[in-house]
Structures are given as structure tokens and as C-alpha cells.
Amino acid sequence: MREEIIYLLKLKDSPDRKALFDLANAVRRDNMGETIFIKGIIEFSNYCKRDCTYCGIRASCKVKRYRMEPDEIVEAAIDAAKHGIDTVILQSGEDPFYTTDIMIDIIKRIKIGAKKPISLSIGERTPEEFKLFKEAGASKCLLKQETVNPRIFKAVHGSDYEIRISLLKTLVSLGYIAGGGDIIGLPDQTPGDIADDIIFMRDNGIKMVGIGPFIPTKNTPLENHPVGSADMTLNAYACTRLAIPNVLMPTTTALGTIDEGLQYKGFEAGCNVIMVNFTPDKYRQVYRIYDNKRKVEFYETVHELLKRGKKLSFSVMKALKEEEMV
Ligand code: 5AD
Secondary structure (H helix, E strand, O other): OHHHHHHHHOOOOOHHHHHHHHHHHHHHHHHHOOEEEEEEEEEEEOOOOOOOOOOOOOOOOOOOOOEOOHHHHHHHHHHHHHOOOOEEEEEEOOOOOOOHHHHHHHHHHHHHHHOOOEEEEOOOOOHHHHHHHHHHOEEEEEOOOEOOOHHHHHHHHOOOHHHHHHHHHHHHHOOOEEEEEEEEOOOOOOHHHHHHHHHHHHHOOOOEEEEEEOOOOOOOOOOOOOOOOHHHHHHHHHHHHHHOOOOEOEEOHHHHHHOHHHHHHHHHHOOOEEEEEOOOHHHHOOOOOOOOOOOOOHHHHHHHHHHOOOEEOHHHHHHHHHOOOO
């Protein structure tokens, strides 16, 4: 299996690659239908206690920091929900300012006010906290492994590899729809490592997968490391769709940052999700996890998807009709 995935990951533009994408597309359609799901992301804090070498909001990066007030977060989530989006994603750096109780309060208020599935993307917390967040109403949780190669993980992430992997497994056993994923193009990473990521996610009950190319970011230790391969990212989408047929898989903003058209190409390679940004404008510029991060706006995205003949969810279409946008 590993050797086959490596072969597919390396495919260049060719009839074989077209066949891979067509197959991934057919598997997506058969297992998940035609709908492209739109998730709304709120980046509520760019404080981070970690120092990941690839990331523009790493602790030692001197960037302007912000924290949204709980009221502002709830308000942004309700605004996103009004647009009919399919899930509210709460994302931040690893910021202990939001204590267990504060997070529980935010989750409960969003659950009541927005009536949408809530996905957490807040880095590592204890298993006990994740259990409480689940009870408060979060049903999904993203904690990308970034790479299952322990040596590379240690080099870029600094934190404990075993804890991260065991947390991801804990999320699955707590009943979360758990999200993993990796960065394509980390230093020393091989196609074999990426194949291992896909196999790991398949074997551990991961149901959401976010895969993006590495984007070099100024004032980070990896600022001169080359950008990750867009071709390999697309191939990884297709392989992931074949390995986990019912996966929820966004075509990522990182891919769209290389080129907007590439992000839409992800839908031809097995992706069925796109994340649009509902972070209030004044904070958004400062949430710079990588340079030139593409702004993915709701209306622009909807327009592009409809132009390409994509089917959107009932709730997005209903909200658009109410606003007389379609
Ligand atoms: N390039 C690509 N992806 C990055 N992320 C953070 N920094 C970068 C970068 N320089 C991704 C990580 C993280 C997600 C929120 O953003 O995978 O999980």
C-alpha cells in the first residue's frame, strides 16, 4: 500500500494522474454526494505558546497580537451561521488565556445562538478539557499531526510527538469527528512520509483531513525553505480520498495562496469542503500563520463555486435565497 501511494504522490501531469483524479472524484461522489460544504472560520486569537518553525504566529515571532472577547467570538459565529455555513470553526494559536471555563462558555453560547456544528482548532489541550468541550457542544476537532515522522515533527514543532498522536486518538475515542492532516514540503520530508500520514489517518478513524503546501514565512526559521509542491498536495488529496472514502476534506487556503485556481482544482482531486473566513477585518490581517495568506470570502467563494456548477448545501442555498443572492 505504502509503495502504491508513493507512486501516486509522485505522478506528474499525465493520463495516469488524470485517471487518479477521476477515480478520487468518483469515490467522493459515491460516498459523500455532490455537495461542497462551506465551513466558516473565526480566528479568535493569534497568541501562541508554541514555537513551530514554519508558523508566522509562533511565540518568538514579533507580530501584533490580538485576542477577541468572548462576546465578539459569539457574535462572529452567529454572523457566520446566518450565511448558512455548514460548520463554525473556532481557530487560534495555543492560547491558555482562554481557560477551560471560558472555552466552555463560548462553545455553549455559540451552540445556542448559531445552531451549527462547532469545530475546534485550538491546538493541544488535555484529554479532560476536550471531553468537557465535547459535552459543551463541540462535535468536531482539528488537530493536524503535521507529519507522522517523529524526527521531522520534533524538528519543526518542538513539542512531544507521542502526546500529539495520543491526543488525536483521544479525540476519536471521545466521539469527536476528528481532523488530522499534514504540511507538504517540510524540511527532509519524503513522499514516503506523506504516504505514512495518509495511512496513519486511515487507520486511526480520522474523518476530516486538511493538507496544505508549506508556505515560507518571513521572520521564521524556515523563511528560506522552498514552497511545498502544489502537484503533490493535489495528489495527496486524491490518495486520501481513496484511502478514506467518506472523509471531509477541504481544499486548503494554503494551496489557494500559491494560486487561487489551484484551490478550486482541489475539487477535481477529491476535496469536498472549503473554509471561508469570518474573522472580523481588523484582526484578520494580523492572523498571519503564513505570508500572503489568501483571503477567502464567503460571497466570492459562493460565486466561484456556483460559476463552476458546484452544488452547495441546502442551508447555504436557503440563506442565499433569503438574501436574494441567487
Ligand atoms: N505553511 C503552510 N501551512 C502552515 N500552517 C501553519 N504555518 C504554515 C505554513 N508556513 C498550517 C498548519 C496548521 C494550520 C492552521 O496552518 O498545518 O495546522
